[in-house]
Amino acid sequence: MLSPVLNYPATTACSSCNLAELCLPVDLSAREMHRLDELSPLKRTFSRSDYLYRSGDKFRSLFAIHSGSFKTQILHEDGREQVTGFQMAGEIIGLDAISTDIHACEAVSLEDSVVCELPFNKLETLSREIPSLQRHLHKIMSREIVRDQGIMLLLGSMRAEERLAAFLLNLSQRFAARNLSATRFQLRMSRQEIGSYLGLKLETVSRAFSHFQEDGIISVKVRAIEIKDLAALKACLNSSR
Amino acid sequence: MLSPVLNYPATTACSSCNLAELCLPVDLSAREMHRLDELSPLKRTFSRSDYLYRSGDKFRSLFAIHSGSFKTQILHEDGREQVTGFQMAGEIIGLDAISTDIHACEAVSLEDSVVCELPFNKLETLSREIPSLQRHLHKIMSREIVRDQGIMLLLGSMRAEERLAAFLLNLSQRFAARNLSATRFQLRMSRQEIGSYLGLKLETVSRAFSHFQEDGIISVKVRAIEIKDLAALKACLNSSR
DNA sequence: AAAGTGGTTTGATATAAATCAAAAAGCATG
DNA sequence: CATGCTTTTTGATTTATATCAAACCACTTT
Numbered sequence: 258m259l260s261p262v263l264n265y266p267a268t269t270a271c272s273s274c275n276l277a278e279l280c281l282p283v284d285l286s287a288r289e290m291h292r293l294d295e296l297s298p299l300k301r302t303f304s305r306s307d308y309l310y311r312s313g314d315k316f317r318s319l320f321a322i323h324s325g326s327f328k329t330q331i332l333h334e335d336g337r338e339q340v341t342g343f344q345m346a347g348e349i350i351g352l353d354a355i356s357t358d359i360h361a362c363e364a365v366s367l368e369d370s371v372v373c374e375l376p377f378n379k380l381e382t383l384s385r386e387i388p389s390l391q392r393h394l395h396k397i398m399s400r401e402i403v404r405d406q407g408i409m410l411l412l413g414s415m416r417a418e419e420r421l422a423a424f425l426l427n428l429s430q431r432f433a434a435r436n437l438s439a440t441r442f443q444l445r446m447s448r449q450e451i452g453s454y455l456g457l458k459l460e461t462v463s464r465a466f467s468h469f470q471e472d473g474i475i476s477v478k479v480r481a482i483e484i485k486d487l488a489a490l491k492a493c494l495n496s497s498r
Numbered sequence: 499m500l501s502p503v504l505n506y507p508a509t510t511a512c513s514s515c516n517l518a519e520l521c522l523p524v525d526l527s528a529r530e531m532h533r534l535d536e537l538s539p540l541k542r543t544f545s546r547s548d549y550l551y552r553s554g555d556k557f558r559s560l561f562a563i564h565s566g567s568f569k570t571q572i573l574h575e576d577g578r579e580q581v582t583g584f585q586m587a588g589e590i591i592g593l594d595a596i597s598t599d600i601h602a603c604e605a606v607s608l609e610d611s612v613v614c615e616l617p618f619n620k621l622e623t624l625s626r627e628i629p630s631l632q633r634h635l636h637k638i639m640s641r642e643i644v645r646d647q648g649i650m651l652l653l654g655s656m657r658a659e660e661r662l663a664a665f666l667l668n669l670s671q672r673f674a675a676r677n678l679s680a681t682r683f684q685l686r687m688s689r690q691e692i693g694s695y696l697g698l699k700l701e702t703v704s705r706a707f708s709h710f711q712e713d714g715i716i717s718v719k720v721r722a723i724e725i726k727d728l729a730a731l732k733a734c735l736n737s738s739r
Numbered sequence: 740a741a742a743g744t745g746g747t748t749t750g751a752t753a754t755a756a757a758t759c760a761a762a763a764a765g766c767a768t769g
Numbered sequence: 770c771a772t773g774c775t776t777t778t779t780g781a782t783t784t785a786t787a788t789c790a791a792a793c794c795a796c797t798t799t
Contacts, residue, residue: 331651335736339651353647355640362647381633385626392622398639399596405646406594406603410572410580412653413697417756448777456654458757463778479765479777495576658786689747699787704748720747720795 289387296383298373303366309350311363316354318374322346325370326445329353330453331362340454342404343367343446345431349375352401367445412456415494420455421465422493425475429484440487444480530628537624539614544607550591552604557595559615563587566611567686571694572603581695583645584608584687586672590616590638608686653697656735661696662706663734666716670725681728685721 285293300323303309309320312332326345330338341362344350354360355377384391411423433439444451448459448466455462469475474490476483484490526534541564544550550561553573567586571579582603585591595601596618625632652661674680685692689700689707696703710716715731717724725731 331647333651333655337651337655339647339654341647341650352640353644356637356644361644381629381636385629385632388622388626391626395622395635395639396597398636398643399593401643402639402646403594403597403602405643405650406572406580406582409582409646409649409653410574410578412650413580413694414574414578447775453654459777460758460779461756463776464756467778688745700747701749701788702786705786708748 284389285387289390292383292387293390296375296379298375301372301374303370303372305366305368307366309364309366309372310354310360312360314354314360316351316358316360316377318376319349319351319380320364321373321375322348322350323371323373325372326367327364327370328367328446328450328454329362329364338453340446340450341408343428343450343454346435349397352398417455417457417461418465418468419493420457421451421462421469422490424451424455425482425484426487426490426494429487440484442482444482525630526628530631533624533628534631537616537620539616542613542615544611544613546607546609548607550605550607550613551595551601553601555595555601557592557599557601557618559617560590560592560621561605562614562616563589563591564612564614566613567608568605568611569608569687569691569695570603570605579694581687581691582649584669584691584695587676593639593642658696658698658702659706659709660734661698662692662703662710663731665692665696666723666725667728667731667735670728681725683723685723 298321303325309327322344324346326343327350328340329342329344329350330340332338344364350364350372351360353362380390380394384394411420415423428442428444429439432442446454448462451457452459452462457465466475466477469490470477472489474484474486474493476485539562544566550568563585565587567584568591569581570583570585570591571581573579585605591605591613592601594603621631621635625635652664656664669683669685670680673683687695689703692698693700693703698706707716707718710731711718713730715725715727715734717726
């Protein structure tokens with residue numbers, strides 16, 4: 258028998274997807290809420306390692322992650338790939354494609370995931386009519402720019418263990434924001450994927466995990482992480498070279 | 499006697515700033531062009547090392563660089579700084595601040611520069627009324643995201659000489675797009691600033707320049723660059739480890 | 740022209756992370 | 770539950786880049 262997720266219809270009208278709260282948390286009047294229905298977002302489901310979109314695909318929609326998680330990565334001619342982010346529920350994905358109408362990177366599901374598809378031309382039309390939606394869209398795009406620049410700081414000026422500390426603290430914060438434990442969580446990505454994201458080789462990532470564990474800062478059982486000393490982890494970040 | 503630039507009024511109505519062509523190259527009807535006047539952008543002038551804005555400043559406006567160039571950088575608590583970009587004429591700066599209404603990074607002039615100030619609330623209002631302006635604004639923001647992700651690839655997976663080659667090729671393209679020479683130009687930034695941008699120490703940048711020169715790929719006289727073998731420089735990029 | 744200053748180049752050495760390699764641990768499959 | 774396959778860990782060694790240090794150069798000030 259197929260797994261529940263595989264049985265789940267691949268595409269359904271997104272009635273249960275609370276757009277206003279989850280995907281687009283904007284304060285709206287009842288009338289504006291009603292206008293949002295015009296987006297008529299579709300829900301789509303994905304299994305681990307399914308592609309949400311590929312580099313080169315025509316851009317039509319942004320995607321709001323309803324549940325599960327994804328990685329985005331860009332491919333270099335010579336086969337090198339760089340993971341540019343890990344996205345989880347409530348986050349919007351696909352913003353890079355607006356600039357050229359072609360997806361610049363690819364998005365791959367890290368587990369069973371559900372996504373709301375938001376047709377971008379409808380989103381633009383609506384955001385001309387609903388200023389708070391317009392503002393929200395701008396903020397989402399700007400937040401992505403700030404996030405990327407934070408990663409540039411990480412890649413450009415941090416040593417291996419600082420990078421991993423920053424990565425774990427970022428995950429911790431994002432889990433906490435979803436009312437999940439900030440100190441115990443499962444990684445959904447491999448050492449190799451973490452390494453690509455952090456500009457390190459997978460062995461270096463593994464060693465950094467081991468070192469944090471030796472120091473009693475975290476407990477690692479492969480992908481099960483427990484942060485035992487949040488303060489110490491934060492202190493790693495400020496220990497410049 | 500003061501230099502012409504210092505004599506120039508610090509702030510004037512931007513009548514000569516052809517917004518439609520330079521800052522916001524959008525196809526507009528005559529009526530829409532007229533609406534754009536509502537932006538009434540102000541021109542401001544800057545000398546080398548003047549701040550356009552600082553980290554923590556309240557966000558009010560985007561800035562279109564009319565002439566000259568800037569660097570943007572983020573500051574880490576412990577004093578480390580990361581140059582996140584070098585911007586030149588025609589480019590828009592300040593997008594990071596939209597997310598929080600506070601500037602996340604700071605922008606510093608690298609030479610005598612002139613900037614058009616574009617009040618963001620007016621820009622939002624107008625872009626609700628002029629779809630092509632709205633689309634243009636979205637593309638500008640998305641382009642910044644793509645650019646940043648390209649730098650993540652550079653920082654995360656390229657060796658020192660590849661990074662410098664990518665940097666020089668990027669500058670070359672941008673000069674060419676401005677009808678300036680793609681092969682002979684003056685760097686406006688120091689080795690230290692290039693190093694910060696590329697995640698390298700200044701000595702490493704200097705050595706990479708020297709090495710390219712030894713190989714006859716470029717000629718370097720401190721900040722005067724001549725690219726002698728564009729193909730060879732491009733080939734560097736594909737020589738992965 | 741001399742002196743001072745900040746940026747750049749070059750050399751010698753140290754070091755963090757990559758690479759190579761093998762063992763160990765997880766996880767799915769028959 | 771034995772088998773194979775993938776991921777992770779750990780160890781030994783290499784290497785690219787950082788660090789430290791000094792000389793050099795361009796530019797400004799006097």
